[in-house]
Amino acid sequence: MASWRVLRRTLCTAAEAAAAPVPGTRWERLKKSKVGVWCRGLFTDYKEACREVVVGSWERPIKASIYASLLGGTWACFYTRPDQQAFEATLLDCSGQLGLLSPWIRNGTSDGHVQSLGKLRNEGRLHVLSLGILALAYQADYDPDATLYEAQCSNLSVPWRELHERVLDVGFVGRWWVLQSKMKDYDVNEEQFKDLPADMQATSAPSVQEVETSERLHKESWLPLTVEEEEETETNVTDRKEEGESQIQALKEEQIQA
Known part of the structure; x- marks a missing residue:
């Protein structure tokens, strides 16, 4: 009886194994695994998200354009963000421009700002x-490479709430704005004009008529003189000379009478 039961179990097991489906290829087994199911679900989610983005952009083009402009502007700002090497290169360029000028015609604001930044850079205290x-x-x-206790201790580092007081420049869209503003009119020494009257210290751009008159006079200066113009010029010179001599003679008579 026991042998009959063992034989029956063996036959049932063989029948179940024969009736079981034969496993497919490796790709099919991978798709049915947990990793395959998760990847398919992730792909489906991204597919639906992209479809919703396209449909939403088609239905609301103005909103989509605004979002695209913001994303593009953010990417451009991130891509053109200057780093410390760019700041040092700009600083050296400005220092070279000022070095080509005489100390008498350098702008005091530009020279002082560049000199202070150069000193901080040489001391290793300029960071970006x-x-x-x-x-x-x-x-x-302190310089981060210094071996002083104050420079290496993290508890004595600059707190974030004091960072705005130590900011020297702002780099945005490939430019350092404070340094560029300080270098404006770097070849004009305003100290040379402080003793002049107020109306002579301020200058204004010439008008269109003044520019046209200057250009016309410049073109006429290159034209050859005619005989009549030469005689007229000589007459004007002679009249001015006689007028000057008469004024000198009158001054001499006044001095003699005095």
Whole structure:
């Protein structure tokens, strides 16, 4: 009886194994696995999200254009964000421009700002902090390579709430704005004109009529003189000479009478 039961179980097991489906290829087994199911679900979610984006853009083009402009502008700001090497290169360029000028005609504001930044750079205290779409140049108390306790202790580092007081420049869209503004009119020394009257210190751009008159006079200066113009010029010179001599003679008579 026991042998009959064992034989029956063996036959049932063989029948179940024969009736079981034969496993497919490796790709089919991978698709039916947990990783395959998860990847298919992820692909389906992204597919639906992209479809909704396309449909929403088609239904609301103005809103889609605004979002696309914001994303493109953010990417452009991130791509053109200057770093510390760019700041040092700009600083050296400005220093070279000022070095080509005489100390008497340099702008005091430009020269002082560049000199202070150069001193901080030489001391290793000039750093640049990246904030994604912009960068901040600030001054630190110590060089990070210094072996002083105050420079290496993290508890004595500059707190974030004091960072705005140490900011020296702002880098945005490939430019350092404070340095560029300080270098405006770097070859004009305003100290040379402080003793002049107020109306002579301020200058204004010439009008269109003045520019046209200057251009016309410049073109006429290259034209050859005719005989009549030469005689007229000589007559004017002679009259001016006689007028000057008469004035000198009158001054001499006044001095003699006095």
